[in-house]
Amino acid sequence: MSTTQIDRLRGLLEPLVTERGLDLEELTVTPAGKRRVLRIVVDSDEGVQLDACAELSRAASAALDEDDPMGSAPYVLEVTSPGADRPLTEPRHYRRAVGRLIIARLHEGGDLTARIEAVDEGGLDLEVPGVKGRKPTKRRVEFAEIARARVEIEFNRPAARENDKADVKDDNEMDGEE
Secondary structure, eight states: OOHHHHHHHHHHHHHHHHTTTOEEEEEEEEEETTEEEEEEEEEOTTOOOHHHHHHHHHHHHHHHHHHOTTOSSOEEEEEEOOOTTOBOOSHHHHHHTTTSEEEEEETTSSEEEEEEEEEOSSEEEEEEOOSTTOOOEEEEEEGGGEEEEEEOOOSSOHHHHHHHHHHHHHHHHHTTOO
16 A cells, blocks of 8 residues: 555544544554455553444544545454554553563664663663572663563563462451451
């Protein structure tokens, strides 16, 4: 699809996305057999609920039917949130990942695995895990130093473990135990 068609789609769909308090992260059209797939990827600081995707899908479908920027060829409309493995490319992506472990490839070379503690307009405050029994260290990394980054999937995040302990304690207190 040409850039002008993508621009036209963006102009049509972005207002629908922003009026729902979402960010338009990606807009793609890809061939899929005799059809095309128009994928709208949205996100927000609070995450994206299934109901919000369904509502946006209905509104986008109506707008696309009325304006017809896709032409007469059949297409499938998908409205989704970004996957867990999407690259972190904007400051808002890092802000949404506070508390998460990331892997960042630095322009100076090498990879850095660290947990995001805070994000500001210039960069990240990180906690780098200790190795071989050492304590974690703090590190500041500016956005300009990062070539690329992504969230590292953790099946047992520290915050999740602490919340689980709190839930067990709350359950015991309800039973009269301590």
